[in-house]
Amino acid sequence: MKINMKRSNAPVFWLLFGAGGMLSALVGPMLVFITGIAVPLGLLLPKDTLSYQHVLAFAHSWIGGLFLFAVVMLFFWHSGHRIFHSLHDLGIHTGVVAKFFCYGLPLIATLATVYALVSIKYS
Amino acid sequence: MTNTENTIMLDVLRYRPEQDAKPLLQTHCVPFSEDMSVLQGLQYIKDYLDGTLSFRWSCRMAICGSCGMMINGKPRLACKTFLRDIYPGRLRVEALAHFPIERDLVIVMDDFIEKLESIKPYIIEKQPRLLSQGEYLQTPAERDLYEQFSSCINCMLCYAACPQYGLNPRFLGPGIIALLHRYNLDSRDSGDDQRMPLVNSEDGVFNCTAVGYCSEVCPKLVAPANAVNVNKANSAKDYFLRFVMPGGGEK
């Protein structure tokens, strides 16, 4: 079987996958706990912890904006890449459709995140 | 109770292309003793029950890599798997997964051999060495870098384990990449640049999704999964640095 010697562009997506995987492994559980369980239920943290004033100021700051950008962007690229490969593993080969959902959506999400953060910063 | 009274049921996947439309299971009753390997069980069938059973074997001591097959659904060396670990259960022996079956337990391994040749599995010197220069001197630390990967016996169990190879037979695969890695890591070798295009290719390392079963089944603890995944980083480095260092980095 002749080997396809064309250079793969996988490194770009693999690095995004790796960075997203590492970030989600480190901060994922606690973020889910805080935003999805603790604050809504008033568990360990008061119900007004994530008030508009608090979070707006955080998103406004450079470190906060960067953190939010990294989390949303990398979580999308990590999961998109992994889901694309899982579809392949399951024998589902929808070609362009799969690529649109797994890489196109993260791209749209990245742009949306930048737009939201920029409009927060300069509102 | 004497040993000759104990028997084990052995289901073998037969395939004789001249008479079988597709593979089928054939059951044999084989005498069991504590010291018998699966290979010996197969040899008993061939010697006394059905001489037409075809299978590869040679050293019977887990160093030649010939007798790889699926034993109760797992890629194992027949000479290194013992009946006592399965007895009194039933034994099921099939040809190595993810390869075309040639006949019975013999698989077509042309693809593996071609790929092995393609990675240049030999020391590629920076410049030819004169006899007067003497031997290459290698420290224990330099030797330690590649030793693990040099243990590969080409048994192809890792290919039977790798679902990505099963789904895409164009993939270079775990064992070949481990051998490629062995030569790249050897201090006497300067052939990295010649091997990188294979690593970087569409059939290269990025077909791997870190399932890790290859390392799990390797009878020589080569850790092919490690070789493949370390080369993902190497490939990524190469991908981005090629613009900075045209012609590739010199070792």
Add this chain to the structure above:
Amino acid sequence: MTSPVSSGRRPYMRPMQGWWRRNTFYLEYMIHEATALFVAAYALVLLVGLVRLSQGQAAWDGWLQALRSPLSIVFHVITLVAISYHTWTWFNIMPRTLPPILLKGKRLSEAAITHSGLAAAVIVSLILLGLVWSLWA
């Protein structure tokens, strides 16, 4: 005219369907890969939140309100389990992907790498919780 002698060879390829159901190793692999679905879902929740934040107080409060619904709580509990499993498997797999790391001349064991990674996750999580608690609680 010579006809080629038939070799009688007819190699048989076995199908790959359902390969991941054939042993527990593969099954576990598919499960830890599937955690990506929950990472994606949570990222979407955060993205919606970020958009709502940019739309003003009323929109943001609406998002917070939605997070208080029982459906949301259940979703986040399941997501917490999934993402925690991702953390666990990520650091268990990590040693396999790294070149040998030498500490004082000796190779770092796989267990040492995994434990360091998991410890880092615990420490980062506690720092995150501590920061949120001290700044906003």
